[in-house]
Amino acid sequence: MIKIKNLWLVDDDEIFVFLTKKTILKTSFEGNVTVFNNGKQALDALVNNKGNDELLPGIIFLDLSMPVMDGWGFLEEFILMKHKFEVPITIYIVSSSVSPHEIERAKGMSEVLDFIIKPVSRERFIEIIKDL
């Protein structure tokens, strides 16, 4: 099993980021957690680290409602450039949204593994990270 080295948290909600990092610390995950406050920052980081597999994320927890570039904007751009990455990048949407419209939209994207509705329990995190 390949160990995931990098986990990206793309979310502008400071409290949620704080609590999520805390939760991840309590799991078996030993890699790095990097936080981006919006889709644009994460996208720029992907572009900058292209070809540098050591720094690319194995998993992204992506919020939807963010300033500058929201989760959907990020996904649109990611779909256009994903073929350039040699390592698989798994994306989970992690959103407070319970809108069926958004959940349906996410399910229609093969790049999105799952749509997780906040709050995310520690058990759910352990389950996801265990599978990596």
Add this chain to the structure above:
Amino acid sequence: MAPDINKTFLEQANELIKVNEELAFQNSEKEKRSSELLLANKELLYQNEEKEKRAAELILANKELQFQNEEKEKRAAELILANMELAYQNEEKEKRAAELLIANQELLYQNEEKEKRAAELILANKEFHFQNEEKEKRAAELIIANIELAYQNDEKEKRAEEAVIINKELARQKKQLEDFCNIISHNLRAPLVNISMLVDFITESNDEGEQSLLREKLTIATGNLNEVFNELVESLQVKQDLDIISEKLSFHDYLNKVCEGLQGQISKSHAIMDIDFSSAPLVNFPAQYLKSIFHNFISNSLKYQFPDRQLIIKVKTIQKNSSIILSVEDNGLGIDLSRHKDNLFKIRKVFHEHPDAKGFGLFITKTQVEALDGQIWVESVVEKGSTFFVEFVNQI
């Protein structure tokens, strides 16, 4: 012979007497005759003379006749010539007549043909007339049917128009419901989720220090929830406040008031204000909303100015039919409309990394404008600037 001679003599003397007598008689007769002849001769002579006179007269007459004859011959010659001419002309005329006869026959034939055609045309005409009448009948029927259809069409159009209006209203309500659903799920749920998670963490934690930190976060999360909640309440109040009073307001006065409030930022940014309300100086609108509109537009222009570029804010109004259109144009950062068009006027949507960006100003401005049936829209080019427009309706 002697007896017989006596006798014969006697007889002869007798006979001579007799002859004599006869001769005398004849003589007298001849004399008579002669006198008669003389008379006759005279008569004849007279007659002769008369005849000679007559002959002379006849000669004269003859001459006259001969002259006349000559004259007549001349006339005859002339007449012959004239006759020949006439004969020639006659021939010509006969030829012409023959030609005319042929032409006449041709015309006659043509006439007959034409009469046939005319007869056919009369028949055809009758047929046409009949068909025409039938068509007129059909046309009359069609006109009636048409009127009926037009009436039905009108009715349907009315129904369709009603349906369009209802549809628009439904679409608007659906949109509002969707927006509201999004607001609930993103903007209200997010702080609530944080609060519930924090509460769980505090409950599970045994560490005083950690608990204290978590409680600080809880205060922030509660503040966030409160803030979002108040914003939503404000927007709902705008939507619900159907009795809000519009007044005749001076654009100039309200812009001045707003600029006074933003004086610090305006001075700091050295912004140049270019104002023109000459075409439409007054508006019928709620005072509080107009202030809010100006405040949000102007503070946005100040907030998102392009670094190291002289900020120019152009504010103007124009009258368009029964509406007034306000525009606030800046030469600031601009917005990528291809990406953000749908979210621009939504709550808690921000497009620039700015500490003061909250995503409420344009949301509440739109809510206020639409509460008065107006419209709000934007034109923008990234790094060139933005122009926000508001249409105030029913401004006559």
